[in-house]
Amino acid sequence: MPEASVRAALMITCLGDMLFPDVGVAIVRLLRSLGVTVEFPPGQTCCGLPLFNSGYHAEAAGAARRLVEIFKDAPYVVVPSGSCAWMVKHEGPGLLKDTPLAGEARRLAERTYELSQFLVRVLGKTRFGSRLRGRVTYHDSCHLLRGLRESATPREILENLDGVELVELPGHDECCGFGGSFSVRLPEVSSAILEKKLTNVEATGASCVVACDAGCLMQMAGGLTRRKSQVRAVHLAELLEP
Template identity: 35%
Template sequence: MRVYFFGTCIGSMVFSNTCVNAIKLLQREGAEVIFKKDQTCCGQPSYNSGYYEESKKVALYNMELFKGSEPIIIPSGSCTGMMKVDYIELFEGTEHEEQARKFSNRIYELSEFLDKVLQVKYNDLGEKTKVTWHSNCHALRVAKCIDSAKNLIRSLKNVELIELEREEECCGFGGTFSIKEPEISNAMVSQKIKDIQSRNVEYMLSADAGCLLNISGAMQKQGVNVQTMHLYDFIAQRIGIRG
């Protein structure tokens, strides 16, 4: 199987090791992974800020760059939601609507692809541990891939998933929201951290790099002793993939 891999902006700039681990998880299942060196942003920041014409240019670029029939795998619910759902809305009623719909059908968040398409089975090599999970907003409400992420966690025999009391509440990142409304964002992430602390876990996992940056940065400032880790780094570590 040949697949395209879309690394995302934050993945390329900050979470490069996570991208490598995500690719290795695909290769472990026999996939040939194609990484287009000219890939760029999915267009979500401009789209969420109301710059629709500018976002269309980015979307058309991506649809041309990743043309073909291969699945397009993304290690982020945010970018998945944008490219799978929001592209259709962006081009609705235009000459590019059908192109966007066909493109959308090829988009998968990595957990969804591993869980539903490849139906992976993992041998957990790690010690017993307790984790909790943060659902990023776009993965939860737009891409709707959270169940697959939790299925992967629960498949690890030595990992106990303890869910947050207020899991569906935003962490306050929201891309440009955290820049435009820093005080509100800080209040939101502080509430999220209280929920995480109340679970008495070793790790807080998420499959969204933006949320992880926001939560881990606030935790560090507040002196909270809970490790944050990207889902695909955690899985890679548990099954013996070395970065």
């Protein structure tokens, strides 16, 4: 057990709260088992990424301002989605740069971590018990890979899971076709991109495809169940035994 003094706040995200609450629960139990005191500051809604990406920047700045206030007192902020973490770290400071909250936004950016990065880079933990046996594959979400430049931490965790074999996904760094509002503005194109991704996933022979982003998971899970696939799309946290 690491030192019990680490205190972290969970940023659950809009999709995480409403669609994937089990992931949030798994994260809370996991972090507690590692000696982390987990807080869940009230009043959370969304990081504003959908607004930002669609060009509604004044509105996204409103969301960024709220986050700064909500997480003011948290020494660490843990986010289960690479895209939301990227929003806080990369775009929050820019959106608030000419406001009194500019310094606070930068401070929040520095304290915010995507889950796998928090586990490995802050807690120094790479070995976990596994809730699953067998072959898995990993999808690099675009914002975690190219936004936060992280490809190592999720793989380190997966490679060290007992009884789990990690196989590389062909085209692991290619988009799943989600892209937020892109998925419903151009659903045919989004789905065509998804089909290629899922064909690659199924070719690995893995029982599940792991990702660290709720958007990709929603897209891939939606496609997998629609094609009656045996493969499941799961969040990294769902595999880890607390």
